[in-house]
Amino acid sequence: MSVLVYTESEDGKFKKGALEAASYAKGIAEAMSTSLTAIAFNAEDTSELGKYGVDKVLSVSSDKLKNFNAEAYADAIKQAAEKESSKVVVLDQSANGKYSAPLVAVELEAGYASNVVALPESTSPFQVKRTAFTNKAFNFTEISTDVKVVGLSKNAFGLKESEGAAASESFEPQLSAEDFTVNVESVDKAKDKVTIADAEVVVSGGRGLKGPENWGMIEEMADILGAATACSKPVSDMGWRPHSEHVGQTGKPVASNLYIAVGISGAIQHLAGINAAKTKVVINNDPEAPFFKAADYGVVGDAFEIVPKLNEKLKEFKAKNA
Amino acid sequence: MKILVCISHVPDTTSKINFTDGDSKFDTNGVQFVINPNDEFGLTRAMWFKEKQGASVDIINVGGPETEPTLRKALAIGADTAIRINTVPTDGFQVAKELAKVAGEGNYDLIICGRESIDYNGGMVPGILAGLLKANFVNTCIGLEIEGDKATAIREIDGGKETLTASLPLVIGGQKGIVEESDLKIPNMRGIMQARKKPLNVVEPSGAEAATKAVKFEKPAPKGEVKLVDPENLDQLIDLLHNEAKVI
Numbered sequence: 001m002s003v004l005v006y007t008e009s010e011d012g013k014f015k016k017g018a019l020e021a022a023s024y025a026k027g028i029a030e031a032m033s034t035s036l037t038a039i040a041f042n043a044e045d046t047s048e049l050g051k052y053g054v055d056k057v058l059s060v061s062s063d064k065l066k067n068f069n070a071e072a073y074a075d076a077i078k079q080a081a082e083k084e085s086s087k088v089v090v091l092d093q094s095a096n097g098k099y100s101a102p103l104v105a106v107e108l109e110a111g112y113a114s115n116v117v118a119l120p121e122s123t124s125p126f127q128v129k130r131t132a133f134t135n136k137a138f139n140f141t142e143i144s145t146d147v148k149v150v151g152l153s154k155n156a157f158g159l160k161e162s163e164g165a166a167a168s169e170s171f172e173p174q175l176s177a178e179d180f181t182v183n184v185e186s187v188d189k190a191k192d193k194v195t196i197a198d199a200e201v202v203v204s205g206g207r208g209l210k211g212p213e214n215w216g217m218i219e220e221m222a223d224i225l226g227a228a229t230a231c232s233k234p235v236s237d238m239g240w241r242p243h244s245e246h247v248g249q250t251g252k253p254v255a256s257n258l259y260i261a262v263g264i265s266g267a268i269q270h271l272a273g274i275n276a277a278k279t280k281v282v283i284n285n286d287p288e289a290p291f292f293k294a295a296d297y298g299v300v301g302d303a304f305e306i307v308p309k310l311n312e313k314l315k316e317f318k319a320k321n322a
Numbered sequence: 323m324k325i326l327v328c329i330s331h332v333p334d335t336t337s338k339i340n341f342t343d344g345d346s347k348f349d350t351n352g353v354q355f356v357i358n359p360n361d362e363f364g365l366t367r368a369m370w371f372k373e374k375q376g377a378s379v380d381i382i383n384v385g386g387p388e389t390e391p392t393l394r395k396a397l398a399i400g401a402d403t404a405i406r407i408n409t410v411p412t413d414g415f416q417v418a419k420e421l422a423k424v425a426g427e428g429n430y431d432l433i434i435c436g437r438e439s440i441d442y443n444g445g446m447v448p449g450i451l452a453g454l455l456k457a458n459f460v461n462t463c464i465g466l467e468i469e470g471d472k473a474t475a476i477r478e479i480d481g482g483k484e485t486l487t488a489s490l491p492l493v494i495g496g497q498k499g500i501v502e503e504s505d506l507k508i509p510n511m512r513g514i515m516q517a518r519k520k521p522l523n524v525v526e527p528s529g530a531e532a533a534t535k536a537v538k539f540e541k542p543a544p545k546g547e548v549k550l551v552d553p554e555n556l557d558q559l560i561d562l563l564h565n566e567a568k569v570i
Binding site for chain 1: 333335336339341348359360413414415440441442443444445446447448449450452453454456458459460461462474477478479480481482483485486487488489497498499502503504532533534535536537538540541542545546548549550551552553556557559560562563564567569570
């Protein structure tokens with residue numbers, strides 16, 4: 001009956017999203033008076049999960065699963081859920097989590113609610129709050145199937161430490177050739193760059209920066225803050241910055257703690273995509289820019305003067321508070 | 323190659339989002355509906371396969387008669403035939419099951435969906451559809467080439483991308499990148515005229531059941547006023563971010 005959580009790892013280490021998903025799943029397990037089991041793939045040390053409420057870890061160790069494979073992972077998660085007689089399966093909403101969750105739902109004939117932002121309103125009937133209309137509304141969804149799959153939005157619940165240790169158990173799911181029909185040929189990933197998905201802080205530039213040659217100060221700010229860089233849609237459409245940096249309705253979603261927008265007016269599609277960021281700062285020379293209505297803090301003025309000055313001050317601040 | 327493109331009929335991105343019937347229903351009053359942007363990128367890629375590789379392109383939607391103008395627009399962009407499964411679905415599982423029945427019978431080689439619709443953002447139809455059809459699946463697809471019965475797809479991952487290969491039949495969850503924004507086609511007069519004569523087949527639903535239901539909706543709490551900081555006093559901004567918002 002235990003709740004099952006998929007805990008994503010990379011190079012053997014758990015991602016923050018995995019620890020958040022575990023913290024959240026523990027909350028559901030408590031509400032249902034049951035324990036929490038995690039499934040982990042090729043993780044070096046599963047004891048860390050104990051700190052976030054996991055009672056038992058099904059630890060899968062397999063060379064075949066070194067690269068993420070949605071179908072194979074979904075099959076393994078299904079087998080873990082069956083072994084644990086789990087009625088609730090939690091995944092975080094990383095690219096991989098979003099990829100495998102619907103496949104898990106099919107395997108378990110389970111209803112699936114994605115982008116969930118809070119613990120269930122009730123577990124019987126099972127009702128969760130999720131975002132809809134690209135962050136312009138919330139939607140309370142009732143999952144009516146016996147087994148439920150829940151996708152937890154990034155940075156919606158936070159980490160919650162609890163007492164206890166996670167018992168680790170080796171788990172060998174039975175996988176067949178049918179699980180490996182989509183194959184990874186190559187992975188292209190910047191190694192030491194903070195990703196928009198994982199970043200605590202995102203610094204973003206818009207058309208107000210006038211050209212790609214002016215991104216130096218944005219990158220500098222990102223460096224100082226340990227932030228990811230991002231951009232608005234027109235900027236990526238004009239080829240000033242790569243598409244992978246485009247945030248907004250049709251780009252990547254942002255759910256960081258801090259989002260700093262420089263020279264972005266704040267079109268409704270852009271705001272929809274970044275609305276889940278906790279604190280928003282806008283720097284823009286047009287006081288009428290719609291972004292000022294959506295932001296927490298604003299500076300009206302010339303970005304080319306403000307950003308370099310702000311960078312100096314942030315450097316001093318970081319030096320003092322390191 | 324037979325391609326099926328799944329088209330979601332969604333409120334235009336600039337629509338005001340309101341609810342009626344005790345916050346239980348989306349208020350469509352005065353709302354302009356469009357092809358879901360993530361689907362439109364995929365539809366445009368399908369057109370490329372049609373022009374360059376002689377593919378046939380059908381489009382499909384699960385919805386009531388009100389979605390037909392959106393389907394006509396997709397026909398005007400160049401799809402050959404439209405199918406509307408005549409039921410108003412309540413969740414993605416139901417949509418995927420209805421699609422799976424028609425898609426399975428149609429023996430499609432490639433089924434293109436958007437990664438998510440911009441209304442309910444479920445992000446589940448492509449994956450569930452692939453799972454039900456036991457077809458290969460690539461989500462957040464930003465590049466797709468087909469040669470014979472082999473597909474090479476690029477998938478966006480957190481912090482980068484990866485190249486995947488799979489054989490057909492394949493279902494993808496597409497998004498911007500599969501074609502560029504500048505490649506999107508605005509239907510021309512000829513396309514619109516032709517679209518009127520193209521077949522739009524209405525199929526009765528199989529009666530698939532939903533697995534979830536939307537109980538009610540809520541709008542986010544109104545935002546407080548922005549705090550403006552003097553550009554000459556940026557120390558104050560740092561102080562606010564550190565002591566008030568506690569984010570640096």
